[in-house]
Amino acid sequence: MITDSENMKQTNANIAEYTVSEISGALKRTVEDRFGYVRVRAELSGVKRVSSGHCYFALKDESSVLDGVMWRGNVSRLSFVPEDGLEVVCSGKLTTYAARSKYQMVVDAMEPAGAGALMALLEERKQKLASEGLFDPSRKVPIPFLPRKIGVVTSPTGAVIRDILHRLSDRFPSNVMVWPVLVQGEGAAEQVSQAIAGFNAMENGRPDLLIVARGGGSIEDLWSFNEEVVVRAVAASQIPLISAVGHETDTTLIDYAADLRAPTPTAAAEKAVPVKVDLEFSLTDLGRRLSVQKTKMLEDRKQAIVALARALPKPKDILGMNSQKLDDLSERLPMALLNSTRQKSILLGRLSGSLSSGKLQQAARFNRERLLSASSRLRPISARLLTEKKDRILVAARMLASLSYQNVLNRGFAMVKNDSGNIVKTHEGLKIGDKGEIVFASGSVAFETSSGMNEATANMPKRTSEKPRPKKPNKVNSKVDTNQGSLF
Template structure:
């Protein structure tokens, strides 16, 4: 540390720079306190865009500023909320630029079981207000699922109890998603397991389960706290697969119990809810088959007796076949009759065809044409006279009409035309309104199915100029890439993508010709 000479002789008090004194205070704080634990009530909580968290821990007289960096926030077992009683653990430090000290917190725990219960009740009321506990949104369990997904730990007796119970009642395929069932990693791993099972393809190489069981053995409220986290409750509520919660013993209650489709008091009871007893089903099937056989036998007996009763009223078979047999005996004369008919028809055809020579046909057509010409010559004067008489009659009728009658007829016909025109206009307007409504509905459907609506949900589209990039190979070959979000495009480097007008404007202009004067 550099010392500045004292301008007053006889005084040897050292002078510090501002940075030197700030560094000395920072080192003193960190060396004196080191890693400490502080108990208090959470005040304001601020999440910065960078991901860092800033909050206060206070008591009735003082307040301590706390900071948790982005990487530390993801590892917090409990996220601080305003009004929560907590115990925070971290290191004291100072920020010399503003002459402030604060605590870098990397661990947060709830202070006592009473505070945990108060936090649990607060979360429960919030989720209930959203309707996640409503009975009408709970899905029925499948009667006999083909595949059952189990979210639990591979250590412990829970998974062995479930598998043993399923094997005793009705063996089914079981997919196990191992998770931590307590501690910091419990909530995010359980959330990923539920979402992962729902993301599987039905009927795929690894088929999606028909039923989910989230299970854990008993424990204290701190041990079960991972199943009280909001992310776990929301993942269970959003599950498309029916879900049974089997967390803890019968007296233990967690948030996932309220949002799940069924709650089991124990993991073994969850296995019993999942499948029926195979032996009971087989006994029921045997009994049903026996009843079906007895019913069919009774029906056949009644139908047979009815058939016998009806057969007594029928004549004998010989009497029924007497007339057909007689007709069959006369069939030997059918061939001779057919031959005789064929000979007669052939002779008639020969006689008719004898006069059908080409010369005869030509002469006949010539004679018919001459006859038609003579008839037409006689018909023309007659038609002319008929037309003249009809013209005279029509002229007489027209002269008989008075102008008033014509005007009244015209007025009536004009009114009828106006009425029909009004109805036609009304019908046209109605049809236009229907077509407009349909066009608006189709436009809304187009907007819903278009990719712009998908961008509003957080997705993005990668472009190479005017070409959509859909694969890694195409992206590697592209000269430049733009990412389109809901509110615009950006280059891969983070700059806004130029529009077509801007790209045209950015092209260099050809040099202008200089003046010759």
């Protein structure tokens, strides 16, 4: 009788033996032949980029996990950076990894699982960076009005740089420095951030303004400008920066961090510099207005000075009292000297009567010397006083002559006085039968008003801004001086 254990030994002896490598190879061929090229929709987890450039990650759903790898060449063609939590659609083939006894997916292409996934990721990143204050308006600085040097971060071969240079040349030719970078794909975000930092690190020739520019494209094409490394570089820039990425409807995260957003690269050039022709016109207009205002100001000052001169008191009022005082002192000074001499002589005579002839002579000699000494001291003092007073009178006389009404008469004007000698300033000051004289520079003419005066006064035009119509001369009875002919 054969037992079960003996049957089992006999069966095991008939099974073929495999090495581990043979089993691994068989599994690899079976998996690859069975599934071939597949597409898998899953969520990324444990994304890891290694120094070789390859990318390792896990694809998972609610209940399972599938390891994945993407080789360096395919990673460089991605339009976005894979991140944990991003839902993606991966295309590739299933295979096994014998060294770990596990199966995995070699991904050839990866794309976000629809625009909604990217927009959700974009919104999440936007909220994160905004919470750190990178989009705070208080961080933004004004764009310089006329930058001397402009730095441009963009691709050196695209149409963007040509559009910027062309528009700058049309508006205001400027000194432009271009930092060439990739604007899409693997490494683009790092190059853009390094270019911004490089411009800021310059010690000599640093630009006054930066423009980060790229043409339009899909959200995947523009994704490099949504990366944190680029947004942080823009926010940290000490140089004022204009973002000009995509078309007018495109929005990236660097638009929020930049000091100014331009809808297109061409618009960025327009915002960077003013129009030179407009500036030249403005300067010319300002120069003309300045010249007009200068002339007006000088005319206003001239009129103000004339008005102030008219308000000055008359020289005779200023010098009248001093002139009178000078005359009084001039008349009193000689008499005071004579009186002082008489008093000294009388005193000398009294003293001589009470002295002997010797003492009298001595006293007389002493008094004579004192008198001569006093006279010699008084003479230059009186002469100086008279000279000073005379000079002051001459100065006052010249000022009086310059302000005298006689100069006005010499220019063709006349002065009307009534019979009391008062000046008649307006025609209302004359009545029928009033007498007086009209004073000219060369003489005067007597007059007497008649009934015709009232008619002339009544017909006299009121003072308006319009020029009055000429009237016939008034009829007056004049008494002409022998030295002056009749004026009527």
